Amino acid sequence: MTSNITPKKLKSHVFVCTNERAAGHPRGCCKSKGSEELVKLFKSEVASAGLASEVRAQKAGCLDTCEFGPSVVVYPDGVWYGPVSPGDVTEIVKSHLVEGKPVDRLRIPGK
Amino acid sequence: MTSNITPKKLKSHVFVCTNERAAGHPRGCCKSKGSEELVKLFKSEVASAGLASEVRAQKAGCLDTCEFGPSVVVYPDGVWYGPVSPGDVTEIVKSHLVEGKPVDRLRIPGK
Numbered sequence: 001m002t003s004n005i006t007p008k009k010l011k012s013h014v015f016v017c018t019n020e021r022a023a024g025h026p027r028g029c030c031k032s033k034g035s036e037e038l039v040k041l042f043k044s045e046v047a048s049a050g051l052a053s054e055v056r057a058q059k060a061g062c063l064d065t066c067e068f069g070p071s072v073v074v075y076p077d078g079v080w081y082g083p084v085s086p087g088d089v090t091e092i093v094k095s096h097l098v099e100g101k102p103v104d105r106l107r108i109p110g111k
Numbered sequence: 112m113t114s115n116i117t118p119k120k121l122k123s124h125v126f127v128c129t130n131e132r133a134a135g136h137p138r139g140c141c142k143s144k145g146s147e148e149l150v151k152l153f154k155s156e157v158a159s160a161g162l163a164s165e166v167r168a169q170k171a172g173c174l175d176t177c178e179f180g181p182s183v184v185v186y187p188d189g190v191w192y193g194p195v196s197p198g199d200v201t202e203i204v205k206s207h208l209v210e211g212k213p214v215d216r217l218r219i220p221g222k
Contacts, residue, residue, distance in 0.1 A: 007176050007222050013186070015126065015171065060126065061170030065118050075124070075186035111118050 008053060012097050013075045014042055015060035016084075029062075030069035033083070038070055041086055045093040055097055068108045077102065080111035122165040123208050124186045125153055127195075130173035140173075141180035144194070149181055152197055156204040166208055179219045188213065191222035 016039045021029035042057035065071040068082035072092070079102045081092065088106055095101045127150045132140035153168035176182040179193035183203070190213045192203065199217055206212045 007179070007191075007219060009222060010189075013184070013189075018172070056175060058174070059172030061129070063169070064167060068118070073124070076189045078121075078124075078187045080118075108118060111120060 010056050011051075011054040012056075012077070014046075014055065014057035014097075015063065015073050015075070016042060016057065017061070017063040017065070017069060017071045018059045019062035019066075027066040028069065029066060030071055033070045034086070035070040037086060038072070038084060038089060041089040042072075042093070045089055046097065049093055049098055051093075051097060065108055065111065071108065073111075074102075080108040081106045082108045119164060121167050122162075123167075123188070125157075125166065125168035125208075126171035126174065126184050126186070127153060127168065128172070128174040128176070128180060128182045129170045130177075138177040139180065140177060141182060144181045145197070146181040148197060149183070149195060149200060152200040153183075153204070156200050157208065160204055160209050162204075162208060176219055176222065182219065184222075185213075189222075191219040192217045193219045 016035055017030040018035045019029050020031040039059055046052055046055045046057050063071050063073060065082055070084050071082035072084050073080045092103055095103050127146055128141040129146045130140050131142040150170055157163060157166045157168050174182050176193055181195050182193035183195050184191045203214050206214050
């Protein structure tokens with residue numbers, strides 16, 4: 001190991017699909033549905049909630065739930081959300097990440 | 112919901128950091144250390160192990176463990192690996208994803 005840096009442990013890890021496909025692809029893609037804006041919103045809402053030291057929100061490649069995008073998965077809970085709108089982010093952060101209650105109305109069925 | 116597709120449930124979800132930074136950045140980056148090759152290897156090894164229906168391996172943005180890259184996290188277990196070499200992938204798939212035994216020698220300390 002070449003570093004003395006000790007990474008922090010995460011309570012929750014939020015992955016937002018930012019995969020991009022060519023226009024007209026039959027599965028669509030999350031990037032074209034505004035998912036990069038969602039990443040920014042999750043980061044800012046997590047920070048505002050005082051969770052920056054224990055929650056990480058970040059980009060991910062294709063989560064393979066394109067038809068439900070923009071899609072998001074929260075680990076280690078394994079809770080999948082989609083489609084997520086900018087207005088949903090505050091609710092996910094407050095209910096799920098702060099209070100531990102997943103937002104059932106936004107969950108991807110079957111995941 | 113605009114689709115009748117029912118996504119599959121995942122037993123394990125492998126995220127490989129493929130973040131890229133400019134050459135010379137003090138934290139380095141996983142892409143420059145060959146992480147895109149790791150994504151391909153994970154996908155092929157997962158398929159070869161017959162796990163394609165229950166394990167997904169994919170790209171992720173920065174996992175914020177740059178100093179230990181190429182870095183990989185396996186959820187829902189929350190097991191972090193790094194640095195991962197191409198030769199380590201078969202062992203992670205066989206030991207961790209097939210047999211359920213994380214590869215302790217490759218774990219990122221403190222995560």
